[in-house]
Amino acid sequence: MRPIIEFCVSNLGHGTEALKNKLEQNPGYDVIEYTCLGNCNQCRFEPFAMVNGEVVAADSPEELEAAIDSKIKELEAWDNLEID
Numbered sequence: 001m002r003p004i005i006e007f008c009v010s011n012l013g014h015g016t017e018a019l020k021n022k023l024e025q026n027p028g029y030d031v032i033e034y035t036c037l038g039n040c041n042q043c044r045f046e047p048f049a050m051v052n053g054e055v056v057a058a059d060s061p062e063e064l065e066a067a068i069d070s071k072i073k074e075l076e077a078w079d080n081l082e083i084d
Contacts, residue, residue, distance in 0.1 A: 001079065003072045004030045006050040008037040014047040015061035023068070051075070 007020045012033075024031045039055060042048055047064045048057035051071045058064040 002028055002030050003075060004032065004050075004052055005068060006032045006034060006037060008039065008043050008048075009033055009035050010040075011037075011043045011048060016047045016049065016064065019047075019061045019065050019068075020049075022065075029072075 005020075005023055007016055012020070020031060020033060023029050037043070037050060039048065042055070042057060046057050046059065047061050048055055049064065049068060050056065051068055052075055054071065056064065056067045056071050058067045
């Protein structure tokens, strides 16, 4: 299953727009931008995205990219366990 990575347009000011654009280039990801993800308090203070419905946050866009990669690997590992 392809990971779904969601970004809030209001959070793009934290530097996540470049990350969103980079992730959109990966054909293995579904990247979606929403007007609001309903995490307004978090959205104002730190870069974040949602990966398959789970919030992933970090102190910088670079750390967010690493956290997203980590979450995707974690989800892939769970998917592999369920198949076995």
